[in-house]
Amino acid sequence: MVQYCRELDALGPEGSIVGLHIRFAAPAFVRSTYPQEWKDTYLDRAYGMRDPLVLWGVANKGVSRWSEIGVPDPFGVLEEAAKHGLRYGAVASCGHITSRSMAGVARGDREFTTDEMAELERLTHALHELGEPLSDLPPDVLEALRLEARRRDGAAEAPGPEDLPAGHEGRLGDARDILGTRTTAEAIRMARYHRLI
Numbered sequence: 001m002v003q004y005c006r007e008l009d010a011l012g013p014e015g016s017i018v019g020l021h022i023r024f025a026a027p028a029f030v031r032s033t034y035p036q037e038w039k040d041t042y043l044d045r046a047y048g049m050r051d052p053l054v055l056w057g058v059a060n061k062g063v064s065r066w067s068e069i070g071v072p073d074p075f076g077v078l079e080e081a082a083k084h085g086l087r088y089g090a091v092a093s094c095g096h097i098t099s100r101s102m103a104g105v106a107r108g109d110r111e112f113t114t115d116e117m118a119e120l121e122r123l124t125h126a127l128h129e130l131g132e133p134l135s136d137l138p139p140d141v142l143e144a145l146r147l148e149a150r151r152r153d154g155a156a157e158a159p160g161p162e163d164l165p166a167g168h169e170g171r172l173g174d175a176r177d178i179l180g181t182r183t184t185a186e187a188i189r190m191a192r193y194h195r196l197i
Helices: 002-011 036-044 052-059 079-085 114-130 141-154 168-178 184-193
Strands: 015-022 029-032 062-066 089-092 100-107
Touching: 002 089, 002 141, 015 062, 015 079, 015 114, 029 052, 029 089, 029 184, 052 079, 052 100, 062 114, 100 114, 141 168, 141 184, 168 184
Parallel strands: none
Antiparallel strands: 015 029, 015 100, 062 089, 089 100
């Protein structure tokens, strides 16, 4: 998964995003390299349910340039994105409507070529397949995720930082690598989604 995410990053010089197995409006895994200021604006203005690219991805499978999606943008999401350097983009969507995966890439200088769009579609399908429900993780990695989840949830019986077992951080790193996530919070969310913890 890490390699495909790197390829996605290379395809979108101004950033990329991928949401895998979106069910009930929540992805099992999401990763964005868009500028932090844009991510903050997107979240603050609750663009997630107003974004014409998301609406296109829910209703369609395939790949499209942002300029060609044909979905109204009454909230000006794409205009606001352009203010953050995301002037041109492409979006891809695949999977069943009950488990849709989407990816997007952006650039500031030109439209995406047909070959680049085909590559985006290929990467979206590959990431969708890799994001299929997991069956298991090594027991020590699962235990580290369980422990960390209890700590982050504020469980009374969870140990403090000084009481963590030796190698705890290393096993959390293993979990992030195996699950293809950037943060431990994403790894915990993915493990919970797959009912591993």
